[in-house]
Amino acid sequence: MEFVKRDQEFELFLSGKKLIYHSPSNPFLFAGIGTAVYAAIHGNFNVSDKLHEKMALEDFVVVQEEETVIVRLSRKGLLSITVAFAMEEDRLVMKFSETTGKVNRIWIRLAAEKEEHIYGCGEQFSYFDLRGQHFPLWTSEQGVGRNKKTLPTFYADQHDGGGGDYFSTYFPQPTFVSSRKYYCHMDASAYMDFDFREDNYHELQAWEVPAAITVETAGTYVELLKKLTGLLGRQPEIPDWVYEGVTIAAQGGTERCLEKLRAAQAKGVPVNAVWAQDWSGKRQTSFGSRVIWNWQWNKKMYPNLDVTIKKLKEEGIRFMVYLNPHQAVEGDLYKEGSEKGFMVKNSAGEDYIYDFGQFYCGTVDLTNPEAFEWYKSVIKREVLDLGIAGWMADFGEYLQTDMVFHNGVPGDRMHNRWPALWAKVCYEAIQEDGKLGEVIFFMRAGYTGSQKYNTMMWAGDQNVDWSIDDGLPSVIPAALSLAMTGYGLHHSDIGGYTTLFDMKRTKELYVRWCEMCMFTPMLRHHEGNRPADNWQFDSDEETLEHLARMTNIFITLAPYMKEAVKANAASGLAVQRPLFLHYEDDPETHNIRYQYLLGRDLLVAPVYEEGKTEWECYLPKDSWVHLWTGKGYTGGKVTIDVPWGKPPVFYRQESKWVELFEKIGKM
Numbered sequence: 001m002e003f004v005k006r007d008q009e010f011e012l013f014l015s016g017k018k019l020i021y022h023s024p025s026n027p028f029l030f031a032g033i034g035t036a037v038y039a040a041i042h043g044n045f046n047v048s049d050k051l052h053e054k055m056a057l058e059d060f061v062v063v064q065e066e067e068t069v070i071v072r073l074s075r076k077g078l079l080s081i082t083v084a085f086a087m088e089e090d091r092l093v094m095k096f097s098e099t100t101g102k103v104n105r106i107w108i109r110l111a112a113e114k115e116e117h118i119y120g121c122g123e124q125f126s127y128f129d130l131r132g133q134h135f136p137l138w139t140s141e142q143g144v145g146r147n148k149k150t151l152p153t154f155y156a157d158q159h160d161g162g163g164g165d166y167f168s169t170y171f172p173q174p175t176f177v178s179s180r181k182y183y184c185h186m187d188a189s190a191y192m193d194f195d196f197r198e199d200n201y202h203e204l205q206a207w208e209v210p211a212a213i214t215v216e217t218a219g220t221y222v223e224l225l226k227k228l229t230g231l232l233g234r235q236p237e238i239p240d241w242v243y244e245g246v247t248i249a250a251q252g253g254t255e256r257c258l259e260k261l262r263a264a265q266a267k268g269v270p271v272n273a274v275w276a277q278d279w280s281g282k283r284q285t286s287f288g289s290r291v292i293w294n295w296q297w298n299k300k301m302y303p304n305l306d307v308t309i310k311k312l313k314e315e316g317i318r319f320m321v322y323l324n325p326h327q328a329v330e331g332d333l334y335k336e337g338s339e340k341g342f343m344v345k346n347s348a349g350e351d352y353i354y355d356f357g358q359f360y361c362g363t364v365d366l367t368n369p370e371a372f373e374w375y376k377s378v379i380k381r382e383v384l385d386l387g388i389a390g391w392m393a394d395f396g397e398y399l400q401t402d403m404v405f406h407n408g409v410p411g412d413r414m415h416n417r418w419p420a421l422w423a424k425v426c427y428e429a430i431q432e433d434g435k436l437g438e439v440i441f442f443m444r445a446g447y448t449g450s451q452k453y454n455t456m457m458w459a460g461d462q463n464v465d466w467s468i469d470d471g472l473p474s475v476i477p478a479a480l481s482l483a484m485t486g487y488g489l490h491h492s493d494i495g496g497y498t499t500l501f502d503m504k505r506t507k508e509l510y511v512r513w514c515e516m517c518m519f520t521p522m523l524r525h526h527e528g529n530r531p532a533d534n535w536q537f538d539s540d541e542e543t544l545e546h547l548a549r550m551t552n553i554f555i556t557l558a559p560y561m562k563e564a565v566k567a568n569a570a571s572g573l574a575v576q577r578p579l580f581l582h583y584e585d586d587p588e589t590h591n592i593r594y595q596y597l598l599g600r601d602l603l604v605a606p607v608y609e610e611g612k613t614e615w616e617c618y619l620p621k622d623s624w625v626h627l628w629t630g631k632g633y634t635g636g637k638v639t640i641d642v643p644w645g646k647p648p649v650f651y652r653q654e655s656k657w658v659e660l661f662e663k664i665g666k667m
Contacts (some may be wrong), residue, residue, distance in 0.1 A: 001087050003069045005062055010071070012085060015217040016094050017180055018111045022073075024608065026201075027056040030103035031079040031098070036191065036207060036412060038401040042357055043141035044162045045192055049207070054105065055079050078306045079103055081209065089632075091231070092215040106209055109201040116180055117590045118196045119484035119578070122173035122446070125455070126166035126469045128477040128578070128593035130176065134195035137172035139397040139445055140164075142460050144498055146469040155501045166469060170460050171446035172416065174204070175228070179590065181218055183228045185279030187211040189416045189447070204380050208413065221581050222573060225486065229572025232486045233452030237569045238521065239438055241318060241389070243558035245272030246551045247524040248537065251289075252278070254302045260538065261317070267544040269537075270551050273389060274312070275524065277322035280303070285358040289529070293361055294331025295323050296382050309387040318389030323379070325422050326361040326395060329353060333378060334362055342371035345404040352403050356395075363399070366421045367414065368406035379429040389439055392458070396422045396445030427453035442491070442522070444605050451486050456522055459492035464505035464528055466610050471496060472513050473608035477593040479520070479576040488574030489565065490516060493526035495534065505534035508610060510645075511546055515647040516606040518554040519598050521565055521575050546645060549667065556664055560657050564599035583620035592618060599657035602627075605648040615642040621654035627665045 004014040012020040022028035032054035039046040053189075057073035064070040067086060074080035077100065084095045096106070118130040125146060127133055143164010145153030153163035173185035175343070176194065186192065188210035195203040204213075214231065218224035248271055250260035257274050281292035281301055292298070297305055309319045327334035327343075337343055343351040343362040365371045383391065396419035401411040409417075423443055430439045443450070444460035459478050461480040465471040479490040494517050502520055505528060514537075517523050525547075526590045528534040537547045564575045577597040579589035595605040595617065603624065605617040621635035627649040629640075640648055651661040 001085065001092055003065070003085060005065075010060065010062070014182065014215055016216060017182060019092070019182075019215060020109075022060065024058045026109075027058050027073075028109050029057045029073050029081055029443060030107035031055055031057055031081055031103045032107070033102055034105045034207065038412065039161075040400055041160055042162060042346070042355075043395075043398045044143060044160070044164070045138060045140045046161060047136070047138060051105065053079075054107070057081060067286075081106065090216065094215075096209050096212065098209045101210055104207060106206050108204045108213065110184065110198055110204065110492045112198065112202050113180065116178055118176050118178055118202070120173070120176040120183075120481060121194055121493065122175070122485050123169050123171035123459075123478045124167070124458075124481040124483065125169065125474040125478045128480050129591060130194075131196050133166070134193055134197055135167045135172075137174055137192040137194060137416070139170060139172055139419060139447060140168060141397065142170055142470070143168040144470065145463065145467065145499060146410065147467070150467065150468070150469070152463060152470070152501050152503065154635075164470070165253045170444045171419070171450070171457070171482065171487075173446070173448055173485050174206075175232070175448070175485050177221070177224060177228070177298060181221070181224060182215055183224055185214045185231065185448075187213070187448075189413050191412065213454070225484070225573060225581075226571045229451065229486045232448065234572050235451060235487065235489050236436065236455060237562075237565050238489065238589070239389075239440055239453060241272050241316070241665050242265035242440060242522055243561060244316065244555060245270035245523070246547065246554070246568040247271075247273040247275050247522070249275050249277070249524070249526045250408075251276050251282070251527070254305055254308055264544065264547070265537050267541070268548040269544060270555055271317055273320050274650060275320040275392070276302070277392065279321040283359060283656075284639065289531075290359070291322055292331070292357070293324065293326055293328040294333050295327075295358070295378065296332060297386060301631040306386060313387065313389075319387070320390040320392075321383065321388050323383065323391045323393055323426075324365050324395035325366065325375070325425070326356065326398070329360050329362060337364055337371070337374065338362065340371070340374065342374055345543070347402065347404060349404075352400070356398070363403070365406050366418070367409065371406070372425060375425050376429040376432065379426065380433050384429065384433045384435060384439065391426075391441050393422060393426050393441045393443045393454075396443060416447045417449075419443065419445035419447045420453065423450050423453035427455070432434060446487070454487075455480060455489070457487060457490045458524075459490065462492065462496040463498045464503050464509065464534055466509065466608065468489070470498075471608075472509065472516070472606070473594055475516075476606065476608070478598060479574075480578045480593065480596060483574030483577055486570065486572060488568035488576075489521050490576060491522040491524060494524065494537075495526065495528070497528050498525050499528045499530040499533050507535045507539065507543060510535045510537070511542065511644050512607050512647075514547060514550050514643070516604070517602045518550045518557075519602065519647075519649065521561060523551060524555050549645060553664055555667055556667065559658060560599060560602075565597055567599070569628040579603070579618075579620055583622070586620045588618060589620055601652040601657055602661075603650045607642050607647055612642060614639050615648050617648050619650060624650040625653050625661070626650055630662075630665065
């Protein structure tokens with residue numbers, strides 16, 4: 001760190017990179033006072049601000065200039081913020097404090113360059129390079145359509161305000177990586193907005209005074225991600241059985257699940273697990289069939305499930321279910337938790353009950369240590385003891401800002417923190433039961449801290465269509481953005497989920513989505529919220545045969561995939577990687593958001609448009625081999641034939657895995 005002070009200016013450099021420039025005409029810090037307005041319905045949030053005051057803190061006094069540089073910034077003695085700059089474990093840490101108790105809005109400006117690229121900010125579905133846009137950071141439903149210019153978004157907004165926008169995401173995080181080879185992480189949890197639209201600065205807005213901002217540099221992106229994940233944590237390796245087939249979604253009872261399973265097996269589909277989200281029962285709503293949120297085995301709907309689970313495991317097939325941190329008010333678990341005082345409260349001290357879409361629930365207060373331990377015991381007793389091998393850990397993004405929590409933290413500060421706390425409950429239940437490495441759970445919501453606990457991300461509820469912001473293509477930048485945020489395990493529902501406003505999953509969409517998913521670390525099918533309207537894996541013989549072939553390729557790829565997952569656990573190098581991670585000197589790679597490297601040696605360019613027989617790809621300069629034809633390429637734009645079942649995939653000729661790739665190419 002180098003701090004340079006002049007008359008009315010100061011600059012701060014880290015490893016020779018200018019991070020901060022402050023002068024009266026270009027202040028580094030603004031402070032303000034505002035009142036937030038949060039309007040929420042079914043996990044969708046309309047957030048606005050009544051800003052009472054915003055003040056540039058032009059004046060500054062350097063209080064100390066030793067190992068820790070302390071700077072007090074103010075404006076004519078009014079609003080004041082003190083910033084302490086220090087190196088801690090080779091990281092620059094800026095710690096913020098404010099003594100008046102008035103400031104609840106802060107704007108921090110970091111030096112930028114016009115041609116700079118920015119990545120991260122959690123899971124971003126519409127953009128990968130974030131330069132030129134601003135990104136509100138608030139966990140929520142991703143929204144239907146996620147583009148205010150599309151009809152599905154318009155219809156969803158008219159229906160219940162659920163249309164979303166380009167920045168809507170389940171997993172926001174105040175962390176970004178710059179092409180100037182540094183990461184920046186803000187330690188805060190209130191509503192934030194990171195703005196990358198200006199040529200000469202990035203403006204980071206937070207509706208609280210952050211505890212700290214951490215910045216670290218590196219010589220390469222690979223080394224930078226290693227450092228970032230060293231700070232935030234890394235995901236553990238996934239169970240071996242995940243690599244052994246496809247996880248098929250089935251529901252409707254024990255016999256129905258077995259029918260689906262046997263139909264798949266009859267066509268040669270290797271199945272590693274049956275995932276039954278309605279294991280606890282189901283109800284019908286206008287949205288479609290919904291699970292009963294009482295996390296206990298529904299013995300009437302799933303007779304002999306305990307015996308079935310044991311028999312399936314003997315065949316090498318697991319059984320998976322569905323959980324979330326909320327409890328339907330008519331259920332036994334809600335009654336148990338409520339009697340113990342373990343539910344989140346309202347301002348009157350009563351259980352906070354709210355509508356999740358034509359049914360009402362309370363929320364387990366995971367900030368209460370006793371409630372936290374109780375919910376772990378529920379997972380062990382009702383789920384793990386039954387022999388269940390995994391679950392979808394859903395709905396981490398719904399917390400209301402007027403909830404009252406046991407730990408006393410205001411609802412607008414707990415809202416973003418909640419997904420990581422929910423992941424921690426699941427992780428510790430598995431850990432304490434001695435089943436880490438055997439059981440997996442996957443989440444759509446996340447925040448800082450999720451990296452330490454969540455065993456697998458899933459992309460959430462995409463439309464069953466080809467739309468750029470909310471269909472098949474959107475899950476690619478989502479995975480890459482998470483990769484640059486320090487989270488490296490990601491997959492999506494084959495075929496998408498959201499089936500509304502006359503959307504229906506087609507056979508072609510299912511086939512193309514399946515092609516992409518076999519080059520991710522988990523292969524899993526979903527029926528969607530209206531199964532009867534969607535093309536399914538067993539809708540015809542050809543689709544079953546396609547799934548069988550894709551799954552066998554996925555299984556054959558397992559040794560390579562395991563190595564990539566191991567690298568993620570050891571060094572934070574994501575399984576799905578942006579091209580520039582290994583081709584830094586190629587400027588074209590910095591703008592590519594719909595291709596990725598799977599591990600070091602496979603380049604995947606999914607077909608994400610309907611009716612395509614040819615597809616254009618970009619290959620960085622290297623010796624590449626087309627997986628299906630064996631034709632060699634040295635880089636640049638190439639156009640190839642893309643019949644169903646042969647997506648655009650290339651491998652490096654110098655890879656140690658060439659023999660394995662050649663085998664796959666003949667399958």
